[in-house]
Amino acid sequence: MRLVFAGTPAFSVATLEALHAAGHEIVGVFTQPDRPAGRGRKLTPSPVALRAEALGLPVFKPEKLRAEAQTELRALSPEVMVVVAYGLILPQAVLDIPRHGCLNIHASLLPRWRGAAPIQRAIEAGDRETGITIMRMDAGLDTGPMLLREAVPIGEDTTAGQLHDTLSALGARLIVHALDALAAGRLHETPQPAQGATYASKLSKDEARIDWSADAQTLARRVRAFNPVPMAWSELDGERVRVLAARPAAAIDAPAGTIVTDGMLRVACGSGSLQLDLLQWPGGRPLSAREAMAARRLHGRRFT
Incomplete structure (x- = not known):
């Protein structure tokens, strides 16, 4: 499919690689702008930007998804937009651009742990399992209809770092299946139930x-x-x-x-x-x- 990818941290890289390996036409990669990093606070591209450039893909780094970025996105004429840990809110005008909408990879079994830190909050709460949900994005915060879900166990010694890597690989695999089903007209939506919804607030240094x-x-x-x-x-x-x-x-x-x-x-x-x-x-x-x-x-x- 002709698609645009949006992601920023290391968690997103496996998905970008999987989409590229599956032969999808990635016409643009949106990621957050370069940020200061390291002891020298040197401006550094995101992990997604670095991998996209290595793959020869066009990279866009808007501060916000406002008029100029929307014009660039519209000019790419994507059939679908795949979003994973991008870090920017997608306004309705952006959600409406791809013909098949925007698909998001979320690192929890929605509706549990909507929000910024689902991996950490699942471990902190003592959950026995978590997983990946592929959903179609809407204007709410991780509230869109679910397309695919797969669970993984959380062991008694599992750290957030280990779970991060497991879910990153799982999300990459599931989104490829989701796009295959979408192209074949076999992708079905299930609304998220209101019962069981929880919010995974962003981590702070103080709570550590x-x-x-x-x-x-x-x-x-x-x-x-x-x-x-x-x-x-x-x-x-x-x-x-x-x-x-x-x-x-x-x-x-x-x-x-x-x-x-x-x-x-x-x-x-x-x-x-x-x-x-x-x-x-x-x-x-x-x-x-x-x-x-x-x-x-x-x-x-x-x-x-």
Whole structure:
């Protein structure tokens, strides 16, 4: 099909590659403008822009999808627009341009976890599964009719980074199936039910700070949900220590935040304790619990 692709982060790249490999005519790739990145804050193209350029595809980087961008999009005459983690709201005027509309790849089983951070919020909430939904976009926030859905399990040790990669590959596979069905006239829509709708709010750096008064189960899920970004952390003697991996453990008779080293590295919580398996001090490499206990005197100290 003759299509326009819209996406920005690494999550979107697998879909762009799959559409290209499937032989679709990608007449334009829309992505967000170059942003400052790295220590030098050098303007850097998005992962999608870099891959599109490598594939020889025309790239467009509008700040907003206003009149000029709409004119460019209309001139491309796409049959369909495929959108995945683009990062800009598509106004109705844009939704109306492709003959078959705009198809979105969303990283949850809609209507659960509409919004910006569905992968992280699913892990944080303790969901046993999530998945990919292919939907036809409308003016609402992830409210359009569903076209295809496929679930994947969330394991007890699954991190947001691992789930990100799984869902990125799944979305790429499903959108190719969806476009095949669309071309053959076999793609059927199912309205999203109102019941079960939840909103996945954007992650903030502040919420990555560990509140040791919470229960250990909740904190263990947050550690996994915030790995690799923004990464859970806590302050110990003025240093910001990142917690990369942890699991709930038996309670400790000590104030919340107190560290106990009894063969394991555990921290007292509001309920239960959190066993820390992988930590990172500023400027250092990630350390296993055994390495951390050997390198530092931790027993009895207290995270704030």
